[in-house]
Amino acid sequence: MNNLHLIIALVFFNLTLIAQDTIPKSSNQIVEIYDVVAVYKDHVDGRGRVRQFTSEIKGEIIKYDESTGILTFKDKEGKMYSFSNSEYKYFEYNKEFVKKIKNIVIHPRKSEGFMFSAGLSASYMNIQHNFTPDDYFINGIDSDADLPISLKLGVSKLIDENHLVGISSELALNSSVSSYFNFGARYRYLYDASKNTAFYFPVELKFSHNTHSYQYQVNDTTFTDNMDWSYPTDLQTDITLNAIELNLGQGISFAMKNEKSFSLELMLIKQLMLNERFQNSKNIDPKSEFGITGLKLSAVMNF
Known part of the structure; x- marks a missing residue:
C-alpha cells in the first residue's frame, strides 16, 4: 500500500512539472x-x-x-x-x-477531432446511512467516509475550441472502505481558448458502482466453543450500491506544445441511488437507505 501511495505521489509530481512548461517566454x-x-x-x-x-x-x-x-x-x-x-x-x-x-508564446489548442485524457482523481465521499431498526436488525452505523484515489480515462469529440463532449471513466486504485468505479458522459466548456491558461466548466453524468462492507448489530445470540455467549451479534453485510452520479465544478487548463494540455479540476459529487443490494449469512436485508455526496480533485493530461 505504501508503494502505491509513492507511485501516486510521483505521478502527481511529474504532472506538475509538465504543467510548468505550458507558458514559455522569450x-x-x-x-x-x-x-x-x-x-x-x-x-x-x-x-x-x-x-x-x-x-x-x-x-x-x-x-x-x-x-x-x-x-x-x-x-x-x-x-x-x-x-x-x-x-x-x-x-x-x-x-x-x-x-x-x-x-508569451501562445500555444494553439485543439479545435477539431478527438481528445484523449488520462490522469488521477482524489475524492472525498461522505456516505450517509439512513437506518431504521426492526425486530432483527437493532443497530447500524450512521455514516461513513471514503477517500478513493482513482485512475481517470476519457475520450472526447471537439465541437470547436470551446466545446467538447465525450465519455469518461474512473476506477479506484486505492480505497479505505469500498471498491468504486464509474463511467458516463462528459461535457466541457472552455471560457477563453485564446489563452494558455484558461478556466473551464466541466459536468459529468455517470453510472456509479460502489461496494461496501458494514457490520450491523442483530437480535441474535452467539455461542462460542467454551460455552461463552454474546448478545447482540455483529452481522457482516456486503452492500452494493448502483447510482446515477452527477459531477460538476470548475477547472483550469494549461495549453502545451503540439496541442496538448494539462488540466486541474475540482468537482462536486452527488449520487442518486438506483438500487441497493445486501448480502449476509442470514439472507435478510436491513432497512437501510444510502446517499453519497462529496468532492473530487483531478489532474489530467489531454492529448
Whole structure:
C-alpha cells in the first residue's frame, strides 16, 4: 500500500512539472535613450531628521546656460522644469536604459477531432446511512467516509475550441472502505481558448458502482466453543450500491506544445441511488437507505 501511495505521489509530481512548461517566454531587450537630470530631494526619516538624496528624471534637455547653470528640462510626460545650479547634482545627455520585454508564446489548442485524457482523481465521499431498526436488525452505523484515489480515462469529440463532449471513466486504485468505479458522459466548456491558461466548466453524468462492507448489530445470540455467549451479534453485510452520479465544478487548463494540455479540476459529487443490494449469512436485508455526496480533485493530461 505504501508503494502505491509513492507511485501516486510521483505521478502527481511529474504532472506538475509538465504543467510548468505550458507558458514559455522569450525575452527581448530594447534600448531606450533619454537625457537625465539628477535633482536633489528631501526626505524626513523616522526620527524627524531631514535627509537629502538624488532622483533621476528622464526626458529631454531643452537648454543649458553655462554662465548661470540654469537647466531647462522636459520630462517624458511633457512637463517643463527650470532647475537652478543648486537644485540638481548632475545631468547627462543620451543615457541608455536597457529594458527587457517578455513575449508569451501562445500555444494553439485543439479545435477539431478527438481528445484523449488520462490522469488521477482524489475524492472525498461522505456516505450517509439512513437506518431504521426492526425486530432483527437493532443497530447500524450512521455514516461513513471514503477517500478513493482513482485512475481517470476519457475520450472526447471537439465541437470547436470551446466545446467538447465525450465519455469518461474512473476506477479506484486505492480505497479505505469500498471498491468504486464509474463511467458516463462528459461535457466541457472552455471560457477563453485564446489563452494558455484558461478556466473551464466541466459536468459529468455517470453510472456509479460502489461496494461496501458494514457490520450491523442483530437480535441474535452467539455461542462460542467454551460455552461463552454474546448478545447482540455483529452481522457482516456486503452492500452494493448502483447510482446515477452527477459531477460538476470548475477547472483550469494549461495549453502545451503540439496541442496538448494539462488540466486541474475540482468537482462536486452527488449520487442518486438506483438500487441497493445486501448480502449476509442470514439472507435478510436491513432497512437501510444510502446517499453519497462529496468532492473530487483531478489532474489530467489531454492529448
